[in-house]
Amino acid sequence: MRSLLGVLNIFGSLLAWFGLYFALPIVTALIYGELQVLRGFIAGGLISAAVGLALHWATRRYRHDLKPRDAFLLVSVGWLLVAAVATTPLLLNTPRLSFTRAYFETMSGLTTTGATMLHGLDALPHCVNLWRHALSWLGGMGVIVFAIAILPLLGIGGMRLHRAGAPGTVKESQFGPRITETARALSYVYAGLTAACALALWAAGMSPFDAICHAFSTISLGGFSTHDANIGYFHSPLIEALLVVFMLLAAMNFANHFIALRKGDVGVYRRDPEARWMLLLVLISCLVIALFIDLKHVYAGYGQSLRYAVFNVVSMATDGGFFSTDYGSWPAFAPLWMLLLSCMCANTGSTGGGICMFRALLLLKQSLREMFALVHPQAVSPVKIARQVVPNSVVYSVLAFLVLYFITIAALTFVLLISGLDLTSALSAIVACINNAGPGLSLVGPGHTYAALSAFQSWVCIAAMFLGRIEIITFAVLFMPVFWRK
Numbered sequence: 066m067r068s069l070l071g072v073l074n075i076f077g078s079l080l081a082w083f084g085l086y087f088a089l090p091i092v093t094a095l096i097y098g099e100l101q102v103l104r105g106f107i108a109g110g111l112i113s114a115a116v117g118l119a120l121h122w123a124t125r126r127y128r129h130d131l132k133p134r135d136a137f138l139l140v141s142v143g144w145l146l147v148a149a150v151a152t153t154p155l156l157l158n159t160p161r162l163s164f165t166r167a168y169f170e171t172m173s174g175l176t177t178t179g180a181t182m183l184h185g186l187d188a189l190p191h192c193v194n195l196w197r198h199a200l201s202w203l204g205g206m207g208v209i210v211f212a213i214a215i216l217p218l219l220g221i222g223g224m225r226l227h228r229a230g231a232p233g234t235v236k237e238s239q240f241g242p243r244i245t246e247t248a249r250a251l252s253y254v255y256a257g258l259t260a261a262c263a264l265a266l267w268a269a270g271m272s273p274f275d276a277i278c279h280a281f282s283t284i285s286l287g288g289f290s291t292h293d294a295n296i297g298y299f300h301s302p303l304i305e306a307l308l309v310v311f312m313l314l315a316a317m318n319f320a321n322h323f324i325a326l327r328k329g330d331v332g333v334y335r336r337d338p339e340a341r342w343m344l345l346l347v348l349i350s351c352l353v354i355a356l357f358i359d360l361k362h363v364y365a366g367y368g369q370s371l372r373y374a375v376f377n378v379v380s381m382a383t384d385g386g387f388f389s390t391d392y393g394s395w396p397a398f399a400p401l402w403m404l405l406l407s408c409m410c411a412n413t414g415s416t417g418g419g420i421c422m423f424r425a426l427l428l429l430k431q432s433l434r435e436m437f438a439l440v441h442p443q444a445v446s447p448v449k450i451a452r453q454v455v456p457n458s459v460v461y462s463v464l465a466f467l468v469l470y471f472i473t474i475a476a477l478t479f480v481l482l483i484s485g486l487d488l489t490s491a492l493s494a495i496v497a498c499i500n501n502a503g504p505g506l507s508l509v510g511p512g513h514t515y516a517a518l519s520a521f522q523s524w525v526c527i528a529a530m531f532l533g534r535i536e537i538i539t540f541a542v543l544f545m546p547v548f549w550r551k
Contacts, residue, residue, distance in 0.1 A: 071127045072142070074124035074125060074127055076142060076143055076146070077121030082117070083147055084111070084112075085110070086203065087106050087109050087113065089195060089199050090154065090193070091106045093192040094106065094191070105157035105158040113153075116150075137543065137548075138543060140535055141540050147175060152164065154193070155170060155196075169182050169527055174197050174201045176530045177208060177286050177287040177418070178287070178497075178533075179282070179286075179287050179502070179503030180503050180514075181197075181514050181515065182516045182518075184293065184514065186290065186291055187292050194278060194291045195274075195277075198289050201281055205416040206251075208534065254326065255284065258284050259284045262279075263279075270299070270301055271299065279291070283312060286384050286385045286501075287416075288384075288503035290387065296376070312380060315417070318340070318412045318414035321340070337412075338422075338426060339412040347410060350406060351374050351379065354378055355370045355375070356370075357399055358399060382406035382407060382410040384500055386504065388504060388511035390511070393507065393512055394512065400506055400510075404493060404505075404506070407419055408425075409421065418501030423450070426450055427459075466536065469541060473499065474495055480525050484519065486518075487508070490505065498529035498533065499533035501534055
């Protein structure tokens with residue numbers, strides 16, 4: 066009980082700080098004279114700050130250093146409750162918007178999924194549009210710290226192999242000051258890339274407001290846009306090219322970015338097998354899909370096919386969630402392959418989702434080891450990634466994660482099928498949401514939004530977004546009786 070109260074104390078502090086985050090849309094509303102929607106953000110900020118301070122004060126006696134077990138509870142509860150608080154301005158400013166749809170939007174933002182139920186984005190008040198993108202940016206920062214500071218304790222990611230080089234590495238006994246060092250170091254890199262992206266997009270022809278919003282979405286791989294047509298609204302090859310570069314950077318390990326900037330060692334990317342395999346797989350996929358849709362005469366020539374293939378393949382593979390055309394109308398091979406890429410291309414320690422490239426490589430090497438053992442049963446053949454031996458404990462943890470990952474996809478897909486959704490829409494919606502990739506196919510494809518879903522189906526997709534973002538096993542462990550024992 067004391068442990069739970071200690072978690073609530075820390076969560077109260079986080080909620081109070083989150084109240085200050087409402088200043089971004091409030092300032093935006095004042096700049097653009099959108100006073101009619103100002104009250105929603107003021108109310109949201111006050112509610113968040115008041116509840117957070119009250120919770121922190123009520124549990125101040127139980128404040129303690131956060132242990133690994135407590136972190137899992139804090140992450141799970143934090144994402145759910147912060148998303149609920151973030152709905153306040155949407156509900157107050159859009160009377161016809163139900164809580165389900167508002168919660169879907171804020172959960173999509175905080176989990177950097179980019180799926181949306183809103184129509185008429187071009188006509189939304191600037192402060193509301195900024196709020197959606199700001200949530201995505203905040204969620205991306207939380208994801209990076211979560212991946213680099215918390216997941217190594219579970220052993221289900223690749224960061225255990227990078228701990229010697231990661232900034233502010235974390236002790237297993239407590240999180241205290243070292244997670245603060247990690248967060249501070251990574252926030253500098255994250256904010257710096259965001260600023261560079263915004264300036265580049267502004268120089269390429271976006272308005273300052275659009276540049277800031279899309280920079281927030283790009284670096285967080287959130288996929289939100291200020292326009293219904295998404296990136297297709299701009300009709301700019303230069304903007305698409307810049308977004309491709311920054312999406313690829315955002316899909317790489319941010320610890321590597323930190324090392325490269327701090328030590329001037331760009332070779333860290335070449336030595337990282339995740340980055341190499343991601344770039345190779347994405348490059349081959351872009352060329353093959355461009356050739357495929359050109360042969361199918363989807364566009365006028367190979368140049369146009371290559372342009373649309375590169376942007377949309379990179380966006381889907383990195384879980385960026387942007388689109389420049391309705392690729393759901395392409396011949397089936399292309400969008401289905403892109404959906405598969407969303408499962409595995411993003412690197413560990415990035416803002417991307419899915420199983421990540423590290424686990425995909427580990428699964429492949431473990432399969433090869435098992436086949437080698439059949440031929441040479443007495444041989445010792447350890448699994449190595451980046452020239453480091455992967456402990457069997459990490460292999461088993463990754464396999465356990467993958468089992469839960471695929472079971473969750475299957476179970477939630479069947480739930481949507483039972484609810485009446487067609488197979489393509491159901492499967493693609495769950496895969497896109499659990500990978501935090503945004504658009505699916507058919508009814509939830511890039512030519513549509515998730516507004517076609519019923520309230521029940523929306524909550525199923527919300528569950529998929531949430532479980533995908535917190536890595537499933539982090540939430541599943543809360544239901545183990547041993548978790549609650551002293």
